[in-house]
Every structure is written in C-alpha cells, then in structure tokens.
Amino acid sequence: MKPIRDAQLGAFTFFASALPHDVCGSNGLPLTPNSIKILGRFQILKTTTHPRLCQYVDISRGKHERLIVVAEHYSRNLGDFRQEQTVSPEKVLQVAYEVLEGLDFMNKHGLVHRALSPNNVLLDCKGNVKLAKFGLYHMTDHGADVDFPIGNPSYLAPEVIALGCFHPSDPSHSETPLPSGPKSDVWSLGILLFELCAGRRVLQNIEISDKLKFILTLGCMDDIVTVLAEEHGCLEIIKELPENVVELLRKCLTFLPSKRPTPAELLGDPVFDGISCHYPPFQKPVSLFSSSLRCAHLELPDDISDLCKDDDEDYLSERGIDEVYHLWCLAGGDLEKELTNKEIIQSKPPVCTLPKFVLEDGESFGQGRDRSFLLDDTTVKLPLCQLRNRLKDVAGEAYYPLLEDEQSSLPQSNSSNELSATVTLPLIIRERDTEYQLIRIILFDRLLKVRAAYVLGDIQAKYDSTDKDTPIPTDRQIEVDIPRCHQYDELLSSPQGHIKFRRVLKAWVVSHPDLVYWQGLDSLCAPFLYLNFNNEALAYACMSAFIPKYLYNFFLKDNSHVIQEYLTVFSQMIAFHDPELSNHLNEIGFIPDVNTDMVFVTHFPCCICFSTWHADVFPLHKIFHLWDTLLLGSSSFPFCIGVAILQQLRDRLLANGFNECILLFSDLPEIDIERCVRESINLFCWTPKSATYRQYAQPMKAGGDGIFGKTATYFSSDYQDMPKTDLSREPLALCDLKAEVSPRISAEDLIDLCELSLAGPTKRSKSGKPKIVAVDIRNVEDFGRGHVSGSINIPFNSVFGPDGELVQCPASGVLQNYRGRVIVIISHAVKSAALFAAHLVKVNFSRVCILDGGISKLKPTGLLTVPSPQI
Structure with missing residues (x-):
C-alpha cells in the first residue's frame, strides 16, 4: 500500500437502490440487498493500485442502503487548475498522457471509469494526475444497483447518452443496458482537454434536454472540435493550438x-513521442507471497535515534494510507459524523420520509422523490488532527523498530517499553489502543520484510491451472452450503463472496481427487477467504496447507476410523487435564463417539478445530484470534483448545445431565477467546508430546511445511514430525485405544521430561519440585532389579486383587503429595498400568499417563537404577 504523504483521506456517500421486502430469490432466500452486492464488488478495487489512480481504502454500510466510501484524496482538481492559470499545450499533453495511463491500466483490469469530469481528475502536490471515483461504475454493476446515472451528462459519450436513462426500479426496463467500453472514456477525456485548451467549461449553461440533443447532433458534423469552438466562442483560441494538440x-x-x-492506442500515438520517455513503465508492487525481493534497503543505523532527530518530522505520512485510516478509526474517527458535520448526511423526521401515494380523485399526498438519495459528488476530507494529537507522544524511534537481534547492547527504546506495558492489558483494550496498534503494525511490517524476503512456490499458477468451471457432482452440495455459511458477514454474503467461495472450494475438490467434499468444508474455507478476499489463490493455498496438518485424512470417503481415533484421543486429553469433568461426562454418557450420537459430535466444541462441518461455531473475529495461535502450534494443539473451552463451561456441565448438555452445545454460550487461548497454551505446555500421538495423523514429510513455512512456535514441536526410534510410541489398535482412559507416552518422552541420565532425574518446576513423577507398579523384587531413578514403587498387587478388584485406594497415601504433577505409570504389562491409571483418574488425579511398552522399553537404554547393596 502506497504511503499517504501529501495525500488526504476522503469520503463520499451514496445510496444503493432498495429492493422489495416481500420478494425472494429462486432458492427461496431473501434477495441480497444491493448495498451488499456493491460491498462485494468494491473489494477488488482496493487491490487496483497505480500512480494515476486514487487508492480505494474502505467501504461501510449504513442505514437505508447507505454506503460510505473512503479513498485517497487531493484538494486540487482539473477544474481548479484551469481557473488558476492559463494551460500551456505542453501541460495539456501531460494531463492527457497521465489520464490515459490510468485509463489503460483500468482497462487491462476490466474497469471503465465512465464518470470522468473535472472534479474526478485530481492533482497531487507535484501536479500529477490522480483519477478519483474510477470504481463507481464497477461497484454498482454498471449503474444497475443505484437510482442515479453514473457520470456527468456534459462529459458522457454520445453512445452512452443514446442508451437513455436506466432506473432499476422502473418495471418498463426488463434488461439492463450494455456496459460502456473503454472508448467512452476517451470521449470524456476529449471534452476535458477541450475545456483546458479553451479555458472555460462547455455544455454547462443549457438545459439538459438541449444539451443532450446538441451532443447527439454532433454526429452530423465533420469537425466536432471546430463546431464546439464556434458554439462556445473560443474558435480563435483553438486555432492557435499546435497541430498535434x-x-x-x-x-x-x-x-x-x-x-x-x-486509451491503449492513444498512448502509442506519435503525439506523445516527446513526453512518453519521461514516464517509466509501471512496476506492480511486490506482494508478500512472491519470488521477488521485497526489501532492498532495510538496514538501520547503529543508533536508531539518528533517524529521528527532527522533532517536526511527519513520520505518520510515510505509513500506508490503509494503516493511517485504521489508526484514524481507532483514534475516534467516525465517517457518518464527518459527513453529517458537512451536511452531506441530513436527518429528517420520519413523517417527511413517507412514500408518495395518490387517491382515486388524483390528489397526491406524501413525499416526492427524495433528491438526497441521488449521488452527491462531494468528497469530504477526513481530518487527521485527532489522530496526530493522539500520537504526538510516540517517539520517532517507534516508526523504525529494532528487531531482537539488532538491539544487542542498544538501550531499550520508549516504544518497546510501551509495547511491553500494553501487552499485559486485556485483548479488547489492546485492540482499541491507538499507540499500541501503531507500534504493532510497524513492527510486524518490518518482520515480514526482513524474515520472509522470499516465499517459494507459484501459488497463482497452480490455482489458475485448476479447473474451477466444469460441473462436478459436488456442485449441488456446495450451492446448498454456501448461503448458510457466515452469512451474517456482509462480505461473505455478497454475490462476489459466493462466487469466490464456489471457486476456491471447487479448486480444492478438483485438486484432491483422493479426497471428498464433506458438508462444512465451506466453514473451514471462510476464514481464509475472508482474509484473502482479493487473492483466491492465496486463500486456496492456505486452506490446502491447513487441512493436511490439522485435518489429515478427515476428507476420505470413509473417514470413520480417523474421526474415532481423534475423538478417543480427545477424551483421553479431557481425562488427563480435568478428571472430574471426564468422570461426570462418562457417567451421563456424554462422550465424543461417532457411533453413539452424531448430534453431539457435530456440536462438540473441539469441532471448531478438527471437524470441518461446524467451523462456524464461533463468529469470524473469534476464529481469527483462535487460529492465530493455532497456526503456531502443532497438529495436537486443537485438543488443548477443546479442553480449554470445556473448562470454561465445566460448572454448567457438572451441574447438568445428558439432555441439558446437548442443549448447551446446540446453543453455545459466550466463550472468552482470550482466556481460551491463554489456558490452551498452558494445557499444551503440560501435555507430553507423545500423549496426543495418532497413527492416522499426517506422517513426517521431508522439506517445507507448505505455505506457512518453517514457523517457530510458542510450543513444543509436533510429535508426528519427529523421527521414529526404538523408544518412540507404537501404533495402537483403535479398540485397545478406546479401552484406555489415560493417554500413553513414549519412552523417549519420559527420558526427556525426567532429563534422565546416569546422574538421575533433574527436571524441576519453578517451585523447585520435579514436574514429573514416575510410579512403578511392579512388585518389590522387580523394582529392585532396576527402575527409573527417583520413581515411586506402589506394587499393583497391593492395590488390586487377582481379579482386578480394588483392594485399597493409593490416592489416600503417598501420591497425595504429588497432585498436580505429570504421573507416569510404569509396569511390565500395559494392561495393568491402564487399570491403575484409570483408578487414579476415578479419584480425580490429573495428568496421569502410561508408559508405552512398559519397563522393557527402558531396559536397553542403560538408564535404569539398581539400588546399592546394604552393608
């Protein structure tokens, strides 16, 4: 995004035409409001960047189909320039060339201006052309979604005028007129240039009907330029112009x-031979996901303060116009308030807005056509004084942040101190704190430029090569799902949103022939499409990388074994972290199992992360915050998110039975996402890597990690990606996995957690106590032949009888002192260890797990301790 520099933020408003309330579409759903359609088409305009075009920034919907558009703006326009000075022929050619550059770029992107007028040809501080409102014709579907004509009649081309005036609400018009082409803008440019040369406006002081009639009669003239000059008394001025003009x-x-x-043909005309050499070809800005170098000069001086010696330096002007607008909103900016202050928006009493109606005798009552619903071409400048005042105390160093490896011996800057202080505040405060967001935006921008100078893979070519048009059997299900997916969101509910949904989903289905479409894939696609609305290829690439990591084999035609394994591991995670809740859910039969109650499974909270058919359990803004953390964790992190959500609901779950719990998840209460993220990270840190092992998870791959890259995580690495050894966890049959309440951990995990060595265990928590305790349930003789250093011996036969019946409760003894630590049960036979662990869970011991393979896995390591003989 271009820096704002001498530009301003401007806003203009208009109304979309209203639709009848009692009419539905062919699918039986209410018609999409025209304002929503316009909002969807507007999005692509934000990516249309060129030095001759005013950058679009944002669009917002108000009441009664009102839309407010924010864009780059300049105070001077072509009309002001004509009045200020006599325009030389050289300046006329410069203006013409620059306007044609903008028009040609638009045409290459399928856009036509159609609203060229002096007010919409702006001039920056250097006198260069900036075309404004070039997207109005596109976003309104060539004028079909508004009740006013696009363009000033004085500048419209004859073929446009010949089409007549079209109103969507007029029942006499069954079809919309054909859209204008690029050549219509060339006529409008000709009128603008003629006015520049003549020094006056033309076709302005006559009635609209006479004006249109005169324009259409020009078709009978051989030399239109001469006729216009004679009509407006400027023939001598035109005759004095150079022949090329x-x-x-x-x-x-x-x-x-x-x-x-x-426009393209005119740009190559010999008339511009003398000036075209001064305009280098436009180079498209390098995006984040490209193979081009994005950072040419990012090295900062040793002393960052050298860049910030001038207290009057306007550092904010070097930030992107979209960033400045975002900060303006955080600093209290209100679009409707600014337009109301300039009397662009005027409130009226409801009685004055009643529709007009006519009685049988012809007498009429009520309000006629309200002209306020027509287009007001005024652009209101958005004042930045409030934002600048808010940021006046932000040091200049904040605009040039040092990264961690650059700071070394340099003193801590004020901006870093402020960032550290603010980061501890609640999320809702941080998100609305202007200073914090400024520092955060700039820091992240620099991190992306420095750390990710290259991103490999041509995702656009891969997406383009995928057939997204040929009908496939899945089309019907996609068409049914899309209108129900996050339709509260204006962007995703727009027709453009539906089109993009369909294309991205079909691209994924076609490019993964070994997988099938399951209902709800659209909900999984929604966050990626929303964040990359104007880059379908990137949305597709992100989803294609997300699914193998977190939903590997979930989209097989027969995925029951994958789902059952996942739900079983999740049940073990509940028992591991919250045994009391696990016991209650088991008692009332409220357990995740695809064979018992599909209604429960589809509403179970862990489905927001691993089940694709209900990713819309949360609204998008909560999903973004959750997935920002999810993407930094391993494929097992969703288990911890699910447990964290359950723990927020545990009081209500513990107090209710099966039916009440079903209703609770059918209408999920408000979830504190910030708390969920914080607690899920803590749960993850307490979970041994191998405890969430799944044999149907994605196997380790050589090379990169897809579009997300080799990302450093907050947490431990993914156990699935670790090389397998003799100490690794072995695959387990699903029936055996379901029979165990507590998870298993590998021998290598036990060695790592205990930091086993010949010197014994050294792993300790902040309190100084060991974080893990090994409970060896073999008999005393076997324990004496070799055991894990520091382990506790509680023989199985001292707790359970020969038939597995409970003899006494070990929790009343020595294990009470070890509550809160990870308890690893070690035995010869894993079956007896599983029974012992299940009993500990039954009496509410948390963090209980079983050593996979038993003591025999540790014997070859030489790490077992033999007690010294007593003398």
Missing part, C-alpha cells in the same frame, strides 16, 4: 465509437 482533440472527439481509438 488539435489532432489529439479530434481523435478523442470522434463521434462513432468504431472509429474512436482506445
């Missing part, structure tokens, strides 16, 4: 579109 005017003001050149 007059020839340019004649080419632009060619009556027949078939003979009129396009």
Whole structure:
C-alpha cells in the first residue's frame, strides 16, 4: 500500500437502490440487498493500485442502503487548475498522457471509469494526475444497483447518452443496458482537454434536454472540435493550438465509437513521442507471497535515534494510507459524523420520509422523490488532527523498530517499553489502543520484510491451472452450503463472496481427487477467504496447507476410523487435564463417539478445530484470534483448545445431565477467546508430546511445511514430525485405544521430561519440585532389579486383587503429595498400568499417563537404577 504523504483521506456517500421486502430469490432466500452486492464488488478495487489512480481504502454500510466510501484524496482538481492559470499545450499533453495511463491500466483490469469530469481528475502536490471515483461504475454493476446515472451528462459519450436513462426500479426496463467500453472514456477525456485548451467549461449553461440533443447532433458534423469552438466562442483560441494538440482533440472527439481509438492506442500515438520517455513503465508492487525481493534497503543505523532527530518530522505520512485510516478509526474517527458535520448526511423526521401515494380523485399526498438519495459528488476530507494529537507522544524511534537481534547492547527504546506495558492489558483494550496498534503494525511490517524476503512456490499458477468451471457432482452440495455459511458477514454474503467461495472450494475438490467434499468444508474455507478476499489463490493455498496438518485424512470417503481415533484421543486429553469433568461426562454418557450420537459430535466444541462441518461455531473475529495461535502450534494443539473451552463451561456441565448438555452445545454460550487461548497454551505446555500421538495423523514429510513455512512456535514441536526410534510410541489398535482412559507416552518422552541420565532425574518446576513423577507398579523384587531413578514403587498387587478388584485406594497415601504433577505409570504389562491409571483418574488425579511398552522399553537404554547393596 502506497504511503499517504501529501495525500488526504476522503469520503463520499451514496445510496444503493432498495429492493422489495416481500420478494425472494429462486432458492427461496431473501434477495441480497444491493448495498451488499456493491460491498462485494468494491473489494477488488482496493487491490487496483497505480500512480494515476486514487487508492480505494474502505467501504461501510449504513442505514437505508447507505454506503460510505473512503479513498485517497487531493484538494486540487482539473477544474481548479484551469481557473488558476492559463494551460500551456505542453501541460495539456501531460494531463492527457497521465489520464490515459490510468485509463489503460483500468482497462487491462476490466474497469471503465465512465464518470470522468473535472472534479474526478485530481492533482497531487507535484501536479500529477490522480483519477478519483474510477470504481463507481464497477461497484454498482454498471449503474444497475443505484437510482442515479453514473457520470456527468456534459462529459458522457454520445453512445452512452443514446442508451437513455436506466432506473432499476422502473418495471418498463426488463434488461439492463450494455456496459460502456473503454472508448467512452476517451470521449470524456476529449471534452476535458477541450475545456483546458479553451479555458472555460462547455455544455454547462443549457438545459439538459438541449444539451443532450446538441451532443447527439454532433454526429452530423465533420469537425466536432471546430463546431464546439464556434458554439462556445473560443474558435480563435483553438486555432492557435499546435497541430498535434488539435489532432489529439479530434481523435478523442470522434463521434462513432468504431472509429474512436482506445486509451491503449492513444498512448502509442506519435503525439506523445516527446513526453512518453519521461514516464517509466509501471512496476506492480511486490506482494508478500512472491519470488521477488521485497526489501532492498532495510538496514538501520547503529543508533536508531539518528533517524529521528527532527522533532517536526511527519513520520505518520510515510505509513500506508490503509494503516493511517485504521489508526484514524481507532483514534475516534467516525465517517457518518464527518459527513453529517458537512451536511452531506441530513436527518429528517420520519413523517417527511413517507412514500408518495395518490387517491382515486388524483390528489397526491406524501413525499416526492427524495433528491438526497441521488449521488452527491462531494468528497469530504477526513481530518487527521485527532489522530496526530493522539500520537504526538510516540517517539520517532517507534516508526523504525529494532528487531531482537539488532538491539544487542542498544538501550531499550520508549516504544518497546510501551509495547511491553500494553501487552499485559486485556485483548479488547489492546485492540482499541491507538499507540499500541501503531507500534504493532510497524513492527510486524518490518518482520515480514526482513524474515520472509522470499516465499517459494507459484501459488497463482497452480490455482489458475485448476479447473474451477466444469460441473462436478459436488456442485449441488456446495450451492446448498454456501448461503448458510457466515452469512451474517456482509462480505461473505455478497454475490462476489459466493462466487469466490464456489471457486476456491471447487479448486480444492478438483485438486484432491483422493479426497471428498464433506458438508462444512465451506466453514473451514471462510476464514481464509475472508482474509484473502482479493487473492483466491492465496486463500486456496492456505486452506490446502491447513487441512493436511490439522485435518489429515478427515476428507476420505470413509473417514470413520480417523474421526474415532481423534475423538478417543480427545477424551483421553479431557481425562488427563480435568478428571472430574471426564468422570461426570462418562457417567451421563456424554462422550465424543461417532457411533453413539452424531448430534453431539457435530456440536462438540473441539469441532471448531478438527471437524470441518461446524467451523462456524464461533463468529469470524473469534476464529481469527483462535487460529492465530493455532497456526503456531502443532497438529495436537486443537485438543488443548477443546479442553480449554470445556473448562470454561465445566460448572454448567457438572451441574447438568445428558439432555441439558446437548442443549448447551446446540446453543453455545459466550466463550472468552482470550482466556481460551491463554489456558490452551498452558494445557499444551503440560501435555507430553507423545500423549496426543495418532497413527492416522499426517506422517513426517521431508522439506517445507507448505505455505506457512518453517514457523517457530510458542510450543513444543509436533510429535508426528519427529523421527521414529526404538523408544518412540507404537501404533495402537483403535479398540485397545478406546479401552484406555489415560493417554500413553513414549519412552523417549519420559527420558526427556525426567532429563534422565546416569546422574538421575533433574527436571524441576519453578517451585523447585520435579514436574514429573514416575510410579512403578511392579512388585518389590522387580523394582529392585532396576527402575527409573527417583520413581515411586506402589506394587499393583497391593492395590488390586487377582481379579482386578480394588483392594485399597493409593490416592489416600503417598501420591497425595504429588497432585498436580505429570504421573507416569510404569509396569511390565500395559494392561495393568491402564487399570491403575484409570483408578487414579476415578479419584480425580490429573495428568496421569502410561508408559508405552512398559519397563522393557527402558531396559536397553542403560538408564535404569539398581539400588546399592546394604552393608
């Protein structure tokens, strides 16, 4: 995004045409409001960046189909320039060339201006052209979604005028007129250039009907330029112009579109040979996901303060215009308030807005057509004084942040201290804190430029090569699912949103022939599409990388074994972290099992992370915050998110039975996402890596990690990606996995957690106590032949009888002193260890797990301790 520099933020407003409330579409759903349609089409305009175009920034919906558009703005326009000074022929050619550059770029992206007028040809501080409101024709579907014509009649091309005026609400018009082409803008440019040369406006002081009639009669003239000059008394001025300028005017003001050149053709005209060399070809800005170098000069001086010696330096002006607008909103900016202060928005009493109606005798009552619903071409400048005042105390160093490896011996800057202080505040405060967000935006921007200078893989070519148009059997299900997916969101509910949904989903289905579409894949796609609305290829690439990591084999035609294993591991995670809740859920039969109650499974909270058919359990803004953390963790992190959600609901779950719990998840209460993220990280840190092992998870791959790259995580690495050894956890049959309440951990995990060595265990928590305790349930003789150093011996036969019946409760003894630590049960036979662990869970011992493979896995390591013989 271009820096704001001498530009301003401007806003203009208009109304979309209203639709009848009692009419539904062919699918039986209410018609999409025209304002939603406009909002969806607007999004692509934010990516249309060129030095000759004013950058679009944002659009918002208000009441009664009102839309407010925010864009780059400049105070001077072509009309002001004409009045300020006499325009030289050289300046006329410069203006013409720069306007044609903007028009040609638009045409290459399928856009036509159609609203060229002096007010919409702005001039920056250097006098260069900036075309404004170039997207109005596109976003309104060529004028079909508004009740006013697009363009000033004085500048519209004859073929546009010949089409007449079209109103969508008029029942006499069954079809919309054909859209204008690039050549219509060339005529409008010709009128603008003629006015510059003549020093006056033309076709302005006559009635609209006479004006239109005169324009249409120009088709009978051989030399339109001469006729216009004679009509407005400026023939002598036109005759004094250089021949090349007059020839340019004649080419632009060619009556027949078939003979009129396009902007691209005019740019190559010899008339511009003398100035075209001063305009280098436009280079598209390098995006984040490209193979080009994005950071040419990012090295900072040893002393960052050298950049910030001038107290009057306007550092904010070097930030992107979209960033400045975001900060303006955080600092209290209100679009409707600014437009109301300039009387662009005027409130009226409800009685004055009643529709007009006519009685049988012809007498009429009520309000006629409200002109406020027509287009007001005024652009209101958004004042930045409030934002600048808010940021006046932010040091200049904050705009040039040092990264961790650059700080070394340099003193801590004020901006870093402020960032550290603010980060401890609640999320809702941090998100609305202007200073914090400024520092955060700049820091993240620099991190992306420095740390990710290259991103490999041509995701656009891969997406383009995928067939997204040929009908497939899945089309019907996709069409049914999309209108129900996050339709509270204006962007995703727009027709453009539906089109993009369909294309991305079909691309995924077609490019994964070994997998199938399961209902709800659209909900999984929604966050990626929303965040990359104007980059379908990136949305597709993100989803394609997300699914193998977190939902590997979930989209097989027969995925029951994958789902059952996942739900079983999740049940073990509940027992591991919250045995009391686990016991209660088991007692009431409220357990995640695809064979018992599918309604429960589809509403179970862990489904927001691993089940694709209900990723819309949370609204998008909560999903973003949750997935920001999820993407930094391993494939097992969703288990911890699910447990964290359950723990927020545990009081209500413990107090209710099966039916009440079903209703609770059918209408999920408000979840504190910030707390969920914080607690899930803590749960993850307490979970041994191998405890969440799944044999149906994604196997380790050589090379990169897809579009997300080799990301450093807050947490431990993914156990699935670790090389397998003799000490690794072995695959377990699903029936055996379901029979165990507590998870298993590998021998290598036990060695790592205990930091076993010949010197014994050294792993300790902050309190100084060991974080893990090994409970060896073999008999005393076997324990004496070799055991884990520091382990506790509680023989199985001292707790359970020969038939597995409970003899006494070990929790009343020595294990009470070890509550809160990870308890690893070690035995010869894993079956007896599982029974012992299940009993500990029954009496509410948390963090209980079983050593996979038993003591025999540790014997070859030489790490077992033999007691010294007593003398």
